[in-house]
Amino acid sequence: AENSNLSVQIIDTFEKNFGITEGKRRNHTKGFCFEGTLKPVNPEIKLYSDSPLFKATSTVIGRLSHKGGNNTAPDNKPGEHGMGLLIRAKNGEEQRMAMNTLDFFPVATPEGFLLLNKAKGGDAQAKQMLTAKHPEILNFKAHLAKKIKNVELYENMHFNSINSFYLVNSQGKRTPIRWSFEPASKAKLPQQIKASDNLLFDNIKANLQTGPVTWNMVITIANPDDPINDASALWQGEHKTIIAAQLNVLKVNSEANGKCDDINFDPLILTSGFEPSDDPILKARSPSYAVSFGRRLSEKASTKK
Numbered sequence: 001a002e003n004s005n006l007s008v009q010i011i012d013t014f015e016k017n018f019g020i021t022e023g024k025r026r027n028h029t030k031g032f033c034f035e036g037t038l039k040p041v042n043p044e045i046k047l048y049s050d051s052p053l054f055k056a057t058s059t060v061i062g063r064l065s066h067k068g069g070n071n072t073a074p075d076n077k078p079g080e081h082g083m084g085l086l087i088r089a090k091n092g093e094e095q096r097m098a099m100n101t102l103d104f105f106p107v108a109t110p111e112g113f114l115l116l117n118k119a120k121g122g123d124a125q126a127k128q129m130l131t132a133k134h135p136e137i138l139n140f141k142a143h144l145a146k147k148i149k150n151v152e153l154y155e156n157m158h159f160n161s162i163n164s165f166y167l168v169n170s171q172g173k174r175t176p177i178r179w180s181f182e183p184a185s186k187a188k189l190p191q192q193i194k195a196s197d198n199l200l201f202d203n204i205k206a207n208l209q210t211g212p213v214t215w216n217m218v219i220t221i222a223n224p225d226d227p228i229n230d231a232s233a234l235w236q237g238e239h240k241t242i243i244a245a246q247l248n249v250l251k252v253n254s255e256a257n258g259k260c261d262d263i264n265f266d267p268l269i270l271t272s273g274f275e276p277s278d279d280p281i282l283k284a285r286s287p288s289y290a291v292s293f294g295r296r297l298s299e300k301a302s303t304k305k
């Protein structure tokens with residue numbers, strides 16, 4: 001029988017399409033942990049946000065991952081990737097982020113995402129309904145077809161919030177934004193890309209021996225006509241941006257040896273100075289991540305016994 005809970009249904013489609021890797025995330029399954037800091041670099045951002053993230057350096061536990069539920073996704077093939085952050089501000093507040101390398105989301109609603117996953121799993125009726133009910137998918141497909149697809153190192157990837165949020169300043173003024181973590185330096189791809197499963201991990205680990213790997217947190221302020229609650233719509237044209245902070249990754253660890261495996265990178269855990277938008281995709285993420293988190297933790301607990 002099909003469960004009426006949308007998040008449960010969506011997680012079930014991940015399990016159907018990719019299978020289950022016991023004890024692991026249902027999406028972004030293959031990944032590794034890192035540790036570092038987030039340092040504010042431009043006080044201008046305080047005009048927009050009262051967040052402790054912009055007042056002092058925070059500590060970070062993060063995770064870099066392949067998109068999708070394949071725990072053995074190849075590192076030597078082009079793909080989409082993710083970055084999760086758990087940020088502990090100096091005043092004790094905590095914020096979590098989960099970003100990916102897509103420029104925007106394929107569909108505007110979680111119902112659309114369920115249809116998309118069903119269509120990917122071969123459901124003919126879902127395929128038909130998908131384009132009829134979610135014509136925005138055509139724009140996504142056209143964009144993806146034009147995107148250059150190379151094998152890329154994590155150090156060189158751009159990670160996007162995709163969903164919109166609000167910054168809130170000390171006067172309570174709300175400003176709609178999106179953000180990206182953009183590489184502050186360029187890492188060289190090895191001359192020969194071997195069919196190694198751990199190319200991406202090995203490379204960043206080697207790079208970290210000569211110093212931190214750094215991303216700039218670039219905040220994009222919405223223009224008046226930008227869609228706020230539609231993750232399938234790119235913000236077009238000129239925008240005001242502020243490099244608000246710098247992420248310094250200091251070390252990486254496998255999931256088994258790191259600190260990120262038991263973290264749910266729920267993007268609705270925000271510090272004061274941030275608020276969620278009403279984007280229905282953003283709102284669906286919390287309950288969906290919780291279903292995945294619950295399943296993998298109970299599997300881990302039962303194998304430990």
Ligand code: HEM
Nearest residue numbers: 025027028063082083084098099100161162288289292293
């Ligand atoms: C309705 C839409 C979405 C659903 C149902 C969904 C589902 C999931 C699930 C089930 C997980 C694993 C959670 C866990 O077990 O801890 C996950 C992880 C993740 N998601 Fe999403 N996702 C959605 C949208 C997005 C969007 C818009 C982004 C990018 C901005 C994104 C980025 C990520 C990343 C980076 C991770 C990995 C975090 C980690 O390393 O643990 N997701 N997602």
